[in-house]
Amino acid sequence: MTVLLAYISASRDRDDPHISLLPTGLCSLQACLREVGFDALLANFSAWSASRIEASLREIRPRLLVISQWTHNRHASLELAHVARRLDPECVIVMGGGHASFQYDEVLGQGSPVDLVIRGEGEATLLELAERLREGGDWSGLAGIAFRRDDRVEVTRQRVLLADLDALPFASRYLEHSRGVDIPLQAEFMITARGCPSSCTFCSSPGFWMRRVRFRSPENMLEEILFIRQRYGLIYFSLRDDTFTADRRRALEFCRLLIRSRAHILWNCQSRVTSLDEELLVWMKRAGCECVQIGVESGSPRILSLLGKQITPAQVEAAAAAVKKVGISLSVYLISSIPGETDDDLDASIALMKRIRPDDGYVSPLAYFPGTRLFQEAVSAGRVPVNIFATSREAAVYAAGKPQRPPARLLRALTGRPERDGRCFERQKRALGYCYATNVLAGEYFLRRGDPGTAEREFREIVAREPDNPWGWYLLGDLLAEQGKQRGAADCYCRVLKLVPNHGPSLAALGK
Incomplete structure (x- = not known):
């Protein structure tokens, strides 16, 4: 049984790299489902055309579609649900997220394509729902949901919040099982x-x-x-x-x-x-x-x-x-x-x-x-x-x-604030001792001020004191590349990759 966990931002927000990201909670739901054997896929449809979205839904044919709804994408998410319902009348369509949790009456209004709304924290509720559907059951008596029965919306008892967040699998664990997701950018947000x-x-x-x-x-x-x-x-x-x-x-x-x-x-x-x-x-x-x-x-x-x-x-x-x-x-x-x-x-x-x-x-x-x-x-x-x-x-x-x-x-x-005085970094070093974050911020400051020589000294201090710190090598590599010193830059990027083999910017800089 395939479960598709989908998000789509409003059209006006689709060039915003943060609003168009998947909500982290959706990634957590996917991880919980995959941990117990469900074929759960993430989909970020924010930058996709209508025809491409339809083609993907036809290809995946989810038995269960979970859509993340927030106030800014409330109309786009409901339109996605309508498309999914038209393509597959048998698909179970679930809405969750910050908006749907409070506005379930509107989400489940007359003619809505949504079967039920998960209210609040969703991991336990969605797992139980998926297991019931896999066994041929339905959502009768399922805690933590709202759904339409005949002419009225029924609300079940509140689900007890999870006691131990450490028991959840990492939200980032299965990001490669996805469509339309910028995995490095998505994983940055925890x-x-x-x-x-x-x-x-x-x-x-x-x-x-x-x-x-x-x-x-x-x-x-x-x-x-x-x-x-x-x-x-x-x-x-x-x-x-x-x-x-x-x-x-x-x-x-x-x-x-x-x-x-x-x-x-x-x-x-x-x-x-x-x-x-x-x-x-x-x-x-x-x-x-x-x-x-x-x-x-x-x-x-x-x-x-x-x-x-x-x-x-x-x-x-x-x-x-x-x-x-x-x-x-x-x-x-x-x-x-x-x-x-x-x-x-x-x-x-x-x-x-x-x-x-x-x-x-x-x-x-x-x-x-x-x-x-x-x-x-x-x-x-x-x-x-x-x-x-x-x-x-x-x-x-x-x-x-x-x-x-x-x-x-x-x-x-x-x-209109004045730029910080570069001498502040020396004061910070005297107060805190060596700290690579100070060197990074100092180096970036001096680069903005058109002083690459001082910036290079900041980055070289990192690699001298902490040769296992990828930031020193990476920033030094970028600086050398800007100065046309390609061999030195390539050496720096290779040092980064020895420490962090999948570091995307260094791989890109080396043409890999």
Whole structure:
């Protein structure tokens, strides 16, 4: 029995390399199915034409089709379900994901091609469903789903959340069994925890994960990183937990294990300003963390309270200062177009950005998402209809109405920051001692400043101190290649491949 786990982004997002990626949860579902013998395939149809999608569905002929639905792709995912139903009336079509879990009434409306919706965490539910179908059964009494029976939608009892995330197979283990998936890019993004300790009004994470936070162990995290490094040749990772440092002890132990293993990776993560301190950041930097992204949202205490952030501008400043002192790049998320936001509120955000001077940042208009307190309050107050996600064709439903550009003054406060002083790297080296992440960031800085000689010294220090570190050889190889020193560059790339045989950029540079 073939199970197809599919994703398709909205057409307007198909050139975005991140929105068009598979949700990591879909990869986890595939791994669970393949571990017990199901022929489970991943499919990313985001860049495919309609005719190519139809041809692939005809070829694969899945008995069970699982589609990942989020708010931005809610219409595209439902259209995919309609195509699959037209091609194979006997196929069992399942919808899951952040949007479907909360909007199952709409997903299962009259005339819907979807048979059932998996609500919330899906591994145990999907495994049980697949086993029942393989044995000729159906989904009667299956926990954790919603489905249409006659003229009404039935909702079964809530599925108990998995107690041990380490028991799950790695989401990256079977990526080669796929269609349309950029495997190296997909494997870069890892999830090491489920849930968030915060309760922001605009975020659906607390509702989706039932306000619980569960963590994978540091040992399990390291094991997957080493697996991906060996199998797919990756030496850069993005840890996409809502708050990677929510469990400080776990984060510290992970860093210690990473250093001890000599994996020599670079990585980034998301955190919360109240979950960072200088000691933790030092360990993160020594373990290869080069960037931390924090949700600031606003510099106005009034707006922060309205968004349920439970942080203060002073805490933002303290966390930002610690990040920059250690020498990790600081990225911030901000929210704009908030109903009721005044010029004074905007001025407070601009002033905060000028004080903390992030290395980069992202500004998004405030949007409604199902399962959030913000949306529930807007419906109760009559500001938006309860069926807005079905009736609106926009990718996002913005709280201010039509999407608005972020205020130019706010963007200037983010993009107009002065370049860091190159002397900061010497201060970091004196404070932290040798740390390859410092050399990497320093080398990239000097290259941007048009000083390849100093950049080369930074990269050569890595290869001298740590000849088993692929980053020194790879960056030195790129630098030599840009200078036309092809023989030296080729030697560097070969050194990388002795350490990481499947490293894609080095293989490409050597024409392999």
